[in-house]
Amino acid sequence: MDVLSAVSTYFKTGGPFMFIILAAGVMILAIAVERLWVIGRAAALDSSKFAGDLETLVGRGDHHGALELAGKVKTPVGKAARNILAFGTGGQASPEAAAEDAAVLVLPPLTRRLSHLATLANVATLLGLLGTIFGLTTAFSAVGAADPSQRSAFLAAGISQALNTTSFGLIIAVPALLCHGYLTAKVERIVEGVDEVAIRLVRVLKVGASAPAPMPVGTPEVPMAALGAVRR
DSSP: OOOHHHHHHHTTTTTTTHHHHHHHHHHHHHHHHHHHHHHHHTSSHHHHHHHHHHHHHHHTTOOHHHHHHHOOOHHHHHHEEEEEEEEHHHTTTOOOHHHHHHHHSSSSSTTTTTHHHHHHHHHHHHHHHHHHHHHHHHHHHHHHHGGGHHHHHHHHHHHHHHHHHHHHEEEEEHHHHHHHHHHHHEEEEEEEHHHHHHHHHHHHHHHHSSOOOOOOOOOOOOHHHHHHHOOO
């Protein structure tokens, strides 16, 4: 109960800006939880091993098996690989164009609402500073107009409001910035995984496309002597 009482007193003496900062904190928490869930699931894949498995299958000419493997992976890396294999080998687009299209399709959903964390963190900090200014202004105005016996009480209340709003704004902003940096680093690793899969798949697809077509089974090889006889 002492902790709850201290928190309640801390919040009440902070003034009206505490409620606005609290609202910003609730929005930050909701966005952070949602992004942690989405980005955490997207990052739960060993992209190097996945790219190696696809490269092996495509190198053997097993495009159907590669598509099946890519279809089982429900992450951005898997979706990018599936798009490259589907469009890059179907004659509709080159592997390079398919890789660029895949990156454009799968990466933007990862960064959705991520910038809001940094924005709300800055807003919480600025609201804390604004509450500080209002608290100090109120304190000095009250001190100038109050009875001398009450000046110390008004001054203490104004300074308490100023410090509480500043500290509360920083309490909200610092974890939000740390969470934003962590999630941004996660997204960058996912982007690197998509790039790795795209580069390796494009390379093996281009090698397969440039390889000479094998002679059909059962076609007899015409001897050079017979060709010469025909010419004569």
